[in-house]
Amino acid sequence: MQKPDQLVGRVLKHLSSATFLGLFSLSVQADLLISNVTLIDGTGRPVVPGASVLVEGDRISRISRQALQAPKGTQVIDGTGKFLIPGLMDVHIHLRGGVNVTKDGLTAGSQDFAEGIQALQGYLYSGVTAIFDAGNLPDYIFGLRDMERSGETVLPRVYTTGGIVTYPGSHGSGPGAYLVDAWPDAIPVIDEHIARKPDMVKFTLEERGWGARPMITLLPVDLLQTMIEYYNNQGIRSTVHASSELRAREAIFAGVDALAHPVIQGPISDSFAPLMAAKKIPMATTLTIGENYSRLAEHPEFLDEALYQAVLDADEIEDLQTAGTAKWQGETWTWWMKLMTPVAQENIRKIHEAGGVVALGTDQSSGPAVHREMELLAAAGIQPMDIIKIATLNAALYLGVADQLGSIEEGKLADIVLLDADPTADINGAKQINIVIKAGQIIERDKLDLPVNR
Amino acid sequence: MRIIQPASVFLLMLLMATANGNSDQSIESNSPAQKLPLTIVHAGQVLAVPGEAPLKEQSIYIRNGRIAEIRSGYLEAEGAKLIDLKSLFLLPGLIDLHVHLTSAPEPGGELDDVTDGPADLALIGAVHAERLLHAGFTSVLDMGTGRRSHEDAVFALRTAIDEGLIAGPRLFAVGSPLSIPGQSRAMRFNSAVDAVVGPQNVCVGVDDCRRVVREQVKRGADVINVYNTGSLLSIPSVPITFTEAELKAIADTAHALGRSVIADGGNTPGDASGINAALRAGFDAIDTATYPDAETWRLLKEYNAYFVPHLYAVQAAVGDSPDTLQSGSMGWLPQPILEFLYELKQEAPSAIAAKKAGVRFAFGSDPGVFPHGENAREFAELVRAGLSAEEAVITATSAAAKVLRRNADLGSIEVGKLADMIAVANDPLINVQELEQVRWVMKGGTVYLSP
Numbered sequence: 093m094q095k096p097d098q099l100v101g102r103v104l105k106h107l108s109s110a111t112f113l114g115l116f117s118l119s120v121q122a123d124l125l126i127s128n129v130t131l132i133d134g135t136g137r138p139v140v141p142g143a144s145v146l147v148e149g150d151r152i153s154r155i156s157r158q159a160l161q162a163p164k165g166t167q168v169i170d171g172t173g174k175f176l177i178p179g180l181m182d183v184h185i186h187l188r189g190g191v192n193v194t195k196d197g198l199t200a201g202s203q204d205f206a207e208g209i210q211a212l213q214g215y216l217y218s219g220v221t222a223i224f225d226a227g228n229l230p231d232y233i234f235g236l237r238d239m240e241r242s243g244e245t246v247l248p249r250v251y252t253t254g255g256i257v258t259y260p261g262s263h264g265s266g267p268g269a270y271l272v273d274a275w276p277d278a279i280p281v282i283d284e285h286i287a288r289k290p291d292m293v294k295f296t297l298e299e300r301g302w303g304a305r306p307m308i309t310l311l312p313v314d315l316l317q318t319m320i321e322y323y324n325n326q327g328i329r330s331t332v333h334a335s336s337e338l339r340a341r342e343a344i345f346a347g348v349d350a351l352a353h354p355v356i357q358g359p360i361s362d363s364f365a366p367l368m369a370a371k372k373i374p375m376a377t378t379l380t381i382g383e384n385y386s387r388l389a390e391h392p393e394f395l396d397e398a399l400y401q402a403v404l405d406a407d408e409i410e411d412l413q414t415a416g417t418a419k420w421q422g423e424t425w426t427w428w429m430k431l432m433t434p435v436a437q438e439n440i441r442k443i444h445e446a447g448g449v450v451a452l453g454t455d456q457s458s459g460p461a462v463h464r465e466m467e468l469l470a471a472a473g474i475q476p477m478d479i480i481k482i483a484t485l486n487a488a489l490y491l492g493v494a495d496q497l498g499s500i501e502e503g504k505l506a507d508i509v510l511l512d513a514d515p516t517a518d519i520n521g522a523k524q525i526n527i528v529i530k531a532g533q534i535i536e537r538d539k540l541d542l543p544v545n546r
Numbered sequence: 547m548r549i550i551q552p553a554s555v556f557l558l559m560l561l562m563a564t565a566n567g568n569s570d571q572s573i574e575s576n577s578p579a580q581k582l583p584l585t586i587v588h589a590g591q592v593l594a595v596p597g598e599a600p601l602k603e604q605s606i607y608i609r610n611g612r613i614a615e616i617r618s619g620y621l622e623a624e625g626a627k628l629i630d631l632k633s634l635f636l637l638p639g640l641i642d643l644h645v646h647l648t649s650a651p652e653p654g655g656e657l658d659d660v661t662d663g664p665a666d667l668a669l670i671g672a673v674h675a676e677r678l679l680h681a682g683f684t685s686v687l688d689m690g691t692g693r694r695s696h697e698d699a700v701f702a703l704r705t706a707i708d709e710g711l712i713a714g715p716r717l718f719a720v721g722s723p724l725s726i727p728g729q730s731r732a733m734r735f736n737s738a739v740d741a742v743v744g745p746q747n748v749c750v751g752v753d754d755c756r757r758v759v760r761e762q763v764k765r766g767a768d769v770i771n772v773y774n775t776g777s778l779l780s781i782p783s784v785p786i787t788f789t790e791a792e793l794k795a796i797a798d799t800a801h802a803l804g805r806s807v808i809a810d811g812g813n814t815p816g817d818a819s820g821i822n823a824a825l826r827a828g829f830d831a832i833d834t835a836t837y838p839d840a841e842t843w844r845l846l847k848e849y850n851a852y853f854v855p856h857l858y859a860v861q862a863a864v865g866d867s868p869d870t871l872q873s874g875s876m877g878w879l880p881q882p883i884l885e886f887l888y889e890l891k892q893e894a895p896s897a898i899a900a901k902k903a904g905v906r907f908a909f910g911s912d913p914g915v916f917p918h919g920e921n922a923r924e925f926a927e928l929v930r931a932g933l934s935a936e937e938a939v940i941t942a943t944s945a946a947a948k949v950l951r952r953n954a955d956l957g958s959i960e961v962g963k964l965a966d967m968i969a970v971a972n973d974p975l976i977n978v979q980e981l982e983q984v985r986w987v988m989k990g991g992t993v994y995l996s997p
């Protein structure tokens with residue numbers, strides 16, 4: 093059955109065709125018109141120069157290749173010399189304040205909502221209009237999701253698993269996790285989880301024993317399969333942490349809907365990229381988490397870039413550039429990850445080129461990290477146009493919301509970003525943010541509660 | 547003897563005797579050793595024995611080219627020469643079990659065998675030797691090419707290094723590898739040219755192969771190298787060359803003469819028969835071994851043999867895409883071979899499977915395929931294959947010393963061993979790529995590179 097909003101989209105699409113034929117009058121009621129802009133719609137289709145995009149309420153109502161007369165009362169944004177992309181999305185974060193990501197797993201944070209709000213507003217500031225938190229303290233992240241959905245606070249769209257679901261002692265079994273060790277004993281535990289209405293469930297399938305980390309317990313694959321079916325039967329998609337091809341394959345054939353990381357333990361086999369292309373199971377890119385350690389150790393000056401300066405407190409940057417740099421220089425993990433990042437980059441490139449769906453994720457907790465992830469994808473040899481799709485439409489596919497988000501198409505939610513520089517020439521053009529729009533509303537970036545505005 | 551002089555054997559026995567007693571007494575004692583010049587290295591950190599924890603703030607006493615004493619703290623002694631490495635991290639000198647001193651990855655290399663004589667090759671080798679030493683490799687094993695001119699040049703280089711005429715690592719050499727007719731790895735020429743420059747050590751039958759091993763040892767081989775599989779230059783490569791009886795005879799003869807024997811081959815996809823036959827014959831290490839199988843891992847463990855892959859060489863040899871095959875270091879090779887090497891590069895490295903199978907690795911990088919001096923890039927590849935940085939360091943120190951049967955002298959910084967040490971800026975057990983930037987090199991108590 094089609095949802096009503098899908099029907100609206102279809103109707104609008106037909107109306108749009110009519111527009112092209114010049115049969116449709118220009119007197120549509122709209123709230124926002126972006127005129128004469130170079131449109132990069134997120135689907136990977138060729139750019140459209142001189143496009144007009146009309147936004148009505150929270151949705152994109154019309155897209156035209158021709159100049160449109162602004163209906164009365166419409167706010168007009170002159171897009172001349174500018175570039176329009178869908179709002180960026182990050183499908184793998186662990187929001188700070190709730191948990192901290194460490195090399196040994198998640199540790200509990202301060203449950204400081206102000207810290208979480210600042211980080212989330214940092215995403216919006218950076219052009220990121222939706223995030224998926226892949227494991228946190230349930231009360232914390234569901235609380236922030238409520239604040240976003242009620243409109244109480246200006247935040248990017250918050251999707252989350254709440255707590256991670258895994259086996260006792262396995263990867264991710266830290267704070268906030270729902271621990272399961274057998275079926276049907278697991279049912280009350282996961283029913284408690286499902287009662288919180290997770291947007292997706294995140295499992296882990298990881299025994300470590302790589303990167304100089306000792307072995308830990310592993311979630312049994314048959315239990316994983318049973319739980320995926322249980323969640324899917326209630327309409328909930330699943331994603332799984334896996335870092336080797338072996339575990340990724342096991343998860344795929346257990347029925348998982350997305351993979352939370354690329355394969356990083358070694359090069360993928362020749363058949364893995366075709367498999368990913370056949371299954372179209374979205375895989376999160378998460379290069380930044382591994383690369384960030386050696387970047388802090390070797391090039392802490394990256395934190396002097398404008399976006400980091402805008403969203404991180406000065407004393408935190410100073411601490412990262414001194415104590416943080418020294419700490420990461422001394423960790424084996426740093427240098428192991430530096431060596432393995434190119435392996436993961438090549439694995440991602442192969443899957444992307446074979447026709448698999450890779451989706452932008454950082455495994456971090458800051459908006460600027462999304463731009464770093466895009467730089468690392470460019471360094472992997474992926475074209476900027478494809479990177480934009482990875483950061484938008486593919487991310488929406490990952491989350492199962494591609495009917496609503498992820499591209500600039502008529503009928504979809506109006507989450508869009510206007511850029512001053514061409515991101516298809518150089519992906520760093522995506523850092524030159526002019527305007528961020530979420531659900532048709534212009535985000536007043538200069539009023540967000542961020543260091544840059546204080 | 548090339549390395550252990552009779553005098554130093556005497557000294558060694560003396561030092562070992564003192565080391566077993568109260569070490570606090572040894573420096574002050576009136577032994578003959580006291581009269582020899584003393585060097586003391588102040589080391590901020592020392593990985594004395596790879597596999598054990600690094601030590602902080604040590605004084606390493608060196609007399610007559612060997613480690614005389616290791617003491618905690620920064621100590622001084624009258625008349626001793628001090629070397630201040632308080633800000634550096636010391637470890638044993640590195641050992642590479644696979645170099646080709648007389649080869650360089652240069653266009654036109656395929657004709658070297660007829661254009662270059664031993665004198666040309668020795669001069670090239672002298673340049674390479676110094677680069678290897680400065681890169682922290684204080685011992686290397688030259689694996690030969692099969693050409694007599696190369697063999698003669700390498701033995702001449704070994705003598706020149708031993709006598710201090712040129713700077714270079716301790717040079718161990720195989721001379722020329724053993725091969726069967728038509729399956730040497732040397733470039734093939736027409737029969738008239740091959741008759742003159744043709745590969746050394748071609749043998750047929752058990753007795754003939756025994757003779758060739760003995761003659762190679764007579765000419766000066768430290769280790770015996772065997773082409774257990776066919777030439778990479780003929781595609782498809784022959785999966786097994788010698789018979790099992792011949793391999794057994796070669797291994798037994800080499801061992802009887804106190805030499806390790808290494809099998810260099812294994813480039814036939816899907817067929818590890820040559821690799822596995824060498825292991826069953828009792829070989830000490832399998833080298834290259836690009837296409838092993840599950841039986842290979844079982845045999846390596848059963849026979850306590852070592853696995854010596856060349857991971858960096860494969861990465862360096864050809865370009866990164868089918869369109870840029872010739873952009874690698876061996877771009878001058880014929881197109882079909884480049885294509886084969888590219889396929890090999892795309893394979894998930896056998897080293898990952900070897901690590902998972904729990905076999906022992908030793909270090910051999912294969913410069914000659916890439917420029918000499920880049921050898922240490924192999925460490926990062928080993929870590930990518932799943933070894934810890936510590937395990938990677940062990941491959942090029944204690945493990946390699948065992949393959950050479952020289953672990954009494956080499957492979958760790960311990961009292962009585964040769965004073966072959968290097969220093970890097972930071973702990974290589976944290977970041978193994980520190981080994982790509984060696985700051986200080988000592989070989990036999992002589993400093994060859996200073997910060």
